[in-house]
Amino acid sequence: MIVLTGATGGIGAALALRLASRGEHLVLTARDHDRLEQLAGQVHAAGGTASVHPCDMRDQEAVTDLVRQVLAEGVPDAVVVLAGHSIRRRLAASFGRPHDLVRLAGTNMLGPATLILGLLEPMCARGSGRVVAVTSAATRIPTPGWAAYAATKSGLDTWLRALRPEAAARGVGMSIVEMPLVATAMAAPTYGASPRGAMTPDQGAAMVLRGLNSRRTLVSPPWVRAGAVLSQAAPTTAARLAGVGGDVAARLLRRDRPARPAGRGRA
Ligand SMILES: NC(=O)c1ccc[n+]([C@@H]2O[C@H](COP(=O)([O-])OP(=O)(O)OC[C@H]3O[C@@H](n4cnc5c(N)ncnc54)[C@H](OP(=O)(O)O)[C@@H]3O)[C@@H](O)[C@H]2O)c1
Numbered sequence: 001m002i003v004l005t006g007a008t009g010g011i012g013a014a015l016a017l018r019l020a021s022r023g024e025h026l027v028l029t030a031r032d033h034d035r036l037e038q039l040a041g042q043v044h045a046a047g048g049t050a051s052v053h054p055c056d057m058r059d060q061e062a063v064t065d066l067v068r069q070v071l072a073e074g075v076p077d078a079v080v081v082l083a084g085h086s087i088r089r090r091l092a093a094s095f096g097r098p099h100d101l102v103r104l105a106g107t108n109m110l111g112p113a114t115l116i117l118g119l120l121e122p123m124c125a126r127g128s129g130r131v132v133a134v135t136s137a138a139t140r141i142p143t144p145g146w147a148a149y150a151a152t153k154s155g156l157d158t159w160l161r162a163l164r165p166e167a168a169a170r171g172v173g174m175s176i177v178e179m180p181l182v183a184t185a186m187a188a189p190t191y192g193a194s195p196r197g198a199m200t201p202d203q204g205a206a207m208v209l210r211g212l213n214s215r216r217t218l219v220s221p222p223w224v225r226a227g228a229v230l231s232q233a234a235p236t237t238a239a240r241l242a243g244v245g246g247d248v249a250a251r252l253l254r255r256d257r258p259a260r261p262a263g264r265g266r267a
Contacts, residue, residue: 001074002212003027003119005057005112006082008035010184011134013042014205015080020048027070029053030083057083057111058103067118075122078130078212081112081156086149088190100148108152113159120163120172127171132211133160134177140220141227143242145250164217175211178220179204181253195253 002019006012007028016026020043028036028043028050036052043050051073055066070076085107087100094100116131123129135157138150157176164174181187182204183194191198199207211219231238 001025001027001076003029003070003076003079003115004082005029005080005115006084006134008032008039009082009084009186010201011179011182011204011208012082013039014201015082015208016043016048016050017046018202018205018209020044020046020050022048024048026050027053027073027076029055029066031056057115058106060110060114063111063114064118067115070119071122075126076119076129078132079116079119080208080212081116081131081133082208083112084108084134084153084186086146086186088145089148090145091147094147101151104148104152105155108149109155109159112156116160120167123172124167124170129172130212131160131167131172131174132177132208133157133174134179134208137178137180137221137224137227140178140224141231141242142239143245143249144247173215173217175214175216176218176220177208177211178218178224179207180221180224190250190254192254194255196255197253 002024004012004016004026007016007026008030012030016028016039019026026043026048028039029052030036031054033052033054036054040050040052053066053069055062057063085104087104089097089100112133120131133156135153136150138146139154139157142150160174160176167174181191181195181198182201183198184201187195187198207219210216
């Protein structure tokens with residue numbers, strides 16, 4: 001039995017179908033009940049079984065309830081945390097908006113941590129299991145505009161890294177997947193529907209599967225690891241590069257450029 005948060009998202013749904021083809025039983029969660037039911041139907045058609053549990057990760061009581069509902073089905077073999085929310089906002093637009101951090105912390109850190117903690121206890125008692133958390137390349141390469149998103153993903157990452165040795169001693173492995181750009185609904189507002197160089201949702205799902213199926217503690221592209229080393233070894237240079245690089249990258253990656261307002265186009 002595998003618990004999947006963010007199951008109805010681009011990467012989550014692709015992962016659910018890959019796991020279904022192995023005949024797994026999936027506990028699917030996200031907020032939208034209809035989309036969960038629809039996905040459960042696809043999981044059944046693909047050879048798996050599924051139960052659906054709508055839950056808003058920002059609601060701590062609802063997450064605690066979700067833990068109870070999952071444990072009523074059994075102690076999971078694995079928990080995959082994919083639920084996520086991103087906001088891209090530069091500094092000038094962030095003034096007066098501390099609630100962005102609160103919203104993102106609920107979805108990206110506090111809700112997932114509450115769920116993991118609730119399920120980790122019986123998994124540790126049993127002496128086996130796996131936790132896979134999908135964070136972001138943005139946690140290793142801090143980029144203007146993504147401050148609140150990267151901070152909340154980093155919070156979950158740091159929390160899991162510190163728990164990991166003790167969980168491993170109790171038989172539960174943990175893997176962090178530092179996801180690069182994937183062409184899903186989350187990426188679309190910034191980079192368009194099919195950004196240059198983005199992975200497909202299925203390729204994203206394959207990355208998550210590497211964390212689930214192996215004993216790897218980190219699944220991360222080489223360029224993200226290199227960025228992490230540069231950020232630590234040369235933080236001033238890294239900050240300067242990030243300052244100019246973020247906007248340039250957003251322009252280069254976006255294939256379907258937004259139309260220019262009338263009268264501002266070049267002849
Ligand atoms: N796409 C990328 O380029 C990219 C890059 C780096 C990391 N990631 C990470 O990869 C993961 C999957 O992203 P994706 O690209 O598949 O995004 P997506 O298509 O936007 O899916 C997001 C999923 O999270 C669920 N969700 C959002 N807010 C929630 C909340 N408050 N409570 C419970 N569930 C919530 C959504 O379902 P409901 O709306 O029904 O709740 C949906 O199932 C995320 O953690 C994301 O941060 C993505």
